[in-house]
Amino acid sequence: MTEFGWRRFNFFDRNIVFDKEDPKQKFSGLKDVAVDCWCSSGGSVYLGEAKGGVFQLTSQFGEYFWKAYQKSLASLHSADKYLFSIGEDDDTVNTLLKIWDPERVEKNTPHVLRTIRMSPLNHASASPACSIAVHSSLQSIVVGYTDGTVLYYQGDVLHDKSLASRWLKVRDSSIGEGAVTGLAIAALPGSKTVIFVITPKHVYSYVVEGGKTVNSPKKHDANGATADCWTFDESTGQLIVASREMLFFYDADQCIDVDNGEIGRCLQLGRGHEKLQLVANGQYLALLTKHHSLIQKEKDSEFMTMLSVYDIKGQYVGFSCSLPNLCRMFTVGKTFLVLSHDGLLSELVEKNIATKLDILVKKNMFDVAVLIAKNSKDGGDYLKSIHAKYGDYLYNKGDHENAIHQYKETIGMLEPSYVMKRYLNSAKIKELCIYLECLHDAKKDNEHQTKILMNAYAKQGEKKKLMEFVNKITDGSRSARMRDVFEILLKWNYLPEASLLATKFQMHEDALNVIIHHQHKYQMGVNYINRMPIESVIEMTGKYGRDLLLHAREELLTMLLEKIKENSDSKNNFMRLFDIFIGDMDASKVFLDHVLKKTKGAEQNHFILLILEYRMRHFKSKEWTADELKNDIYDLIEKGNEEAALQLAQLFDCSPVIEHILMRCNKSRELMMYHQKKGDLKAIIRLCQGSSQKSKRRLWLDALTFIGKHATADDESMIVDLLKEIEASEQIHPLVVLELLAKNEHLTISSVKDYIVAWLRKQQIIIEDDRNTIKENNKSMGELDTTIESLKFNPQIMQVTKCSACDTALQLPTVHFLCKHAYHVHCFESYNMDGSDKCPACQTSHGSSRNEEISYHKFQKELAEATNGMELIATYLQRGLFDEKKKTRQTDASRKDPFASSGRISTNTNPFDDDDVETISRTMSTVSSNMAPVSRQRSTTKKDDDSMNPFFSSEAGSKKNSYDESKNPFGAPTASTNPFD
Known part of the structure; x- marks a missing residue:
């Protein structure tokens, strides 16, 4: 390459x-460091200079330097945490092997564990050592010389004493080949060690067995290398040598075989x-x-x-x-x-893996991206995404077959619907099947995808694959998908297979669906149901009973009656089958009579509701007599089923049943609404007259509201009777009555005339009583003003000789009050806890007993006038005013208080305390030797509030009127109470 x-x-x-x-x-x-040799160890690198200096550079670029040799340094090697070096300290040929411990520093120099003289070990010549290699186990070391000699030692490099004398010669001197430029040690199983020797011209390998014998020397085809042009990986045992034309790769385990002619491989790099x-x-x-x-x-x-x-x-x-x-x-x-x-x-x-992969994807080099992601430690997170983009790339080029193989690798990351959408047409259905098969094997598919795969098989005519897939599913543990399989078989008209599959996996409903609806074998369906457990019999009969009742009536009834007879003591709910008999009166009568005898408890109660529903459903189909209503409907209504029966009666508009249930449940308001909806005014008035005192006011208001909207002139006689009832009950203010009736345009004044006149007469009597009360109050106010003027401007003689607190003779200094009480100063200060200048005895008496009396009258008045007395008492109880513990504390306090006899108690102990009542106190205190007054204070209430006046007659304020004006929602009239004024 x-x-x-x-x-x-x-x-x-x-x-x-x-x-x-x-x-x-x-x-x-x-800077200025001439690196001639180097080695790396963990997070540091050691750089050696030819003059003997060593630089240590850490991964954080920390520096450390020491002089390792005085004359020259030839080679460095690191093993474990130790550093090995070859060099000379003087001008003679006296090569030293030094073993350093960089972690132990002494006098700014790493500690030297051992120093071995290497020149005497090479007896053949006086050449210096120039290269070194140590195995990471520290159990073997090899040293090379400038004449080509190589020495090897196996043992504890750090502690063996023989390291200075006993070495094995691996290679003799070869002056023509030059100095040893590289050494490497590879430990193999079986106590075998491979030693690579590199010279400027050739590369050799030697096998040492047991540390004593050198076997299988090989001269490899590499042309040799300098000290910087080779590298060795001890973990893999691979040596890489760089020559001018190419790089050679040698594996240590291949060097053991003697017959192996060609060892290693080469790449033409550089x-x-x-x-x-x-x-x-x-x-x-x-x-x-x-x-x-x-x-x-x-x-x-x-x-x-x-x-x-x-x-x-x-x-x-x-x-x-x-x-x-x-x-x-x-x-x-x-x-x-x-x-x-x-x-x-x-x-x-x-660069990070994400950046590298992004570069490759942008260049459409997906194969390289996949390879890098697989070889990278963190590349697995990106691998599926690369396959997805690779698949899109191939799909857009039209290579659908190879694209689907890339999409297969994205299962678990890429949404399956994304791939399926691209392969749904008929031309690509083969590739779609490949993808769905892989999806199913990875257990990442769902019911929808299983259906697509099976339909794809069927559409291609692959019946064999379809059945193999069905067997694959049925033989496995993923039975939750059997319904999908069943639907596919049913769709493609595989009825026997579908029925067999449903029966095998106890899909009874599906099996009966095929037998009854598709195969129309009704007798077989009854027999199938008869073999099932009783609960399943009830369930399946409820679903398929109507069809079976039409086509296999006798067989179905016989089977059901036998099941009911056999399971009469069970908890099975046979009344669920009632729906299948609706419309068949004969069959329903037989079934109902049979079940009613066999059912008990809650099951029977529910069955009664079904009977009620059945009879109310046919309520309007005939005229019911009172006895029929009582025997067939009313007698079946009990306290536990009243609500359900009421709902059924409302659903089927059974008026007598509705009225019966509402009256039975004391739901007057709901019955009122029902009568209003029907427009039955007579029934409304009759309901108001027969209702309890507690709910009467609300019902009167509802009746008046209805009359104001719907009554006609023909109903005036009933309205007059209604107003008489309202007047006698005194539950509604007349103005409210008039307001509600005034909304009706058909009523005349004659219907309310007598009611209004009677009310005005009562109001006139109340006005006269109020005027008399005002006169009496004015008289009392005049007497009170006279008393106040006398206290304010006339001299008062203080003749009290004993202290009102300690009942001993008064001694100066003293405090005198106009109420004829006197105290020693220290007694007054002791019992005047609130810091006021009022008489303690009078303040307690007026503030407590008077408030208690006023609050008591107020409570009695509210209780007498309240329409709901229990609600008022509950309010007082909620505020804790009847708490027995409070009364006990008050009694104990009065025993300890010397003013208890004069009524001096806490002003907050009255359970009927009225926050609206203000008391009047008049005090005068005198502290002098001649009893001259030194201070005077007066506090009064507002004059315009007679009800707040403590001197106001309580009789006038507690007089009960015949009608409570507080019930008037329109407020008291200012000039006249006549609504027609």
Whole structure:
């Protein structure tokens, strides 16, 4: 394969490395470093100079330098965490093998574990060692010399004492071939080790068995290589050697076979160009080649260096660029690094898999994209998407057959309907079958796709494939699709097969469908049902009973009566079969009588509902007498089925049944609505008269509303009687009555005259009583004003000699009140908890007992006038006003309070406390030696609210009127209560 046969892509980016501490400056840590040898270990790379210096560069571009040899450094190799080096410390031929531990630093230099003198080990000549290789297990090491000699040692490299003396000579000296430029060790099963030896002219392989015997030496067809133009992968045992024309690949396991003449393979990469360096990293090979420069800017620029990165598995060029002539390349981890002669460090950053695949897809190179995705660790996520685009590409080119093979790979990602839509026509039905078969094998198909596949088989006349597919499904565990199979067989008129399939998988309904509706074998259908369990008998008879009743009447009835007799104690619901007998009175009578005797409990109750429905359905077909209604319908209605019976009566418009149920359930409002709908005014009035006191007001309002809309002049006599009932009940305000009746244009004033006159007379009496009450209140107000004036302007003599709190003789300083109470100052301050200047005894007495009395009268008044007394009591209970615990706390407080005798208790303990009542307190306090008044405070309520006046007569306020004005929704009239004024 020539180099030009490989496709080229730009899968890497060459980026200049910048200093980590100063990102604006280029990295210059390796400037003026002449790299003569190097090796990579984990996240670091070791760069060796010929003068003996070693640079360590980490993956984060951290630097570390030490002087490994005083004179020269020939080779570096890393194994495990250790570094092995070959070099000399003096001018004599005295090569030293040093084993370093880079993790252990002493005096700015890695610790040297061992130092072995290698020159004395090569007795044949005094040539220095120039190359080294160590196996990663640290159990074998090989060293090459400039005269071509190769020594091998097997054992513990780090601890064996014999490492300094006992070595096995693998290869003798060969002055004509030159120095050893490369060594590699491959450990194989069976205690065999393959050692590759590279010289400038040839490549050799030697097999060492047991560490003692050298067998099977081979000279390979590669022309040799320099120290930088080969690479070895220990994990695979593969050696790659770069010559001028091509790259040679050798596998260690092939070198064991003595008879194998041709070993390895070769690729013509960089053909005709001098190889400068070969570096491997994973599946990529980076190759530096020397080319003639077409553009010469300087005299020394006759040649240029070309860097190419090859993907060996994918067989493509992933990167290509020109570099300065003098440069070195090495790896740190999985990154390629390029060091120019001027110290400029560059890195090759591989593009992510998504970017690479996008490049390939845009160029329609789907085969390469698939190969890259398969070889990539994360490429599996993109593989199905590539196949989908590849399939679209082939489909648009007209290659439908190959396109369907690509679509097969998208199962699980691409929506099957997308592919199926493209292959639905007759010309592509073969490819559609291929795709659906794969979809079914992957268990990604659904019922719809199974139907399409079976119909496609049938349409192509592939009966054999169709039946094979049916057998494949029936023999498997995916029985949920048997209905699809059954429908296809039925569609293509495979009736015996469809019936057999349905019977096999207990698809009784489908089997009976074929037998009764398609084959018309009704006797066979009855026999089929008779062999089923009782529950299935009821279910199947309910579905196919009408057809069987028409064509196999006697057989069906006989079978059903036998089943009912045999299963009379079971919980099977035979009444579900009632529907099949509708329209056949004779058969239904026999069935109903038989079932009614055998059913019990809930089943019987449900069956009664069916009978009620059946009789109400035929309610209007004849005239029913009262006895028939009672015996045939009313006696079947019980408390548990009232709602269901009412719904049936409303559905079939059975008026007597509806009225009977509503009266039975005390649903006066619903019955009122029903009568209104019927327009039966007599029934409405009769309902109002017979209703309870609790619901009467609402019913009167409904009746008046109906009269206001629908009554005529002929109904005035009934309206007069209705108004008498309303007047006697006192449930509705007359203005509301007039408002509702005024909407009717057919009624005259005579219908409401007597009602209005009677109401006006009552109102006149109430007005006279209110006027008398006002006079009495005015008289009381005058007496109260006189008392207030006397207290305000006349002197008051304080003759109290004992403290009203402690009942001891008064001593100065004291506090006197106009209410004839006096206190010591300290007693007043002790019992005046709220900080006011009012008399404690009077404040408690008036604020508690008076409020309690007022609240009590208020509660009694509300209870007497309330239309719903229980609702009022529930409201008080909700507020906790009858809580026994509160009363207990009040009693305990009164025992501890010395003012309990004078009525001094908490103002919030009254259970009937009225927030609307305001009390009046008049206090005067005097604190002096001669009892002179020092302060006076007066607080009164608004004069325009007599009901708030504590001196107002309670009798006048509690007088009960014959009618409650609070029930008037239109408000109290200001001038006259006559609605006709």
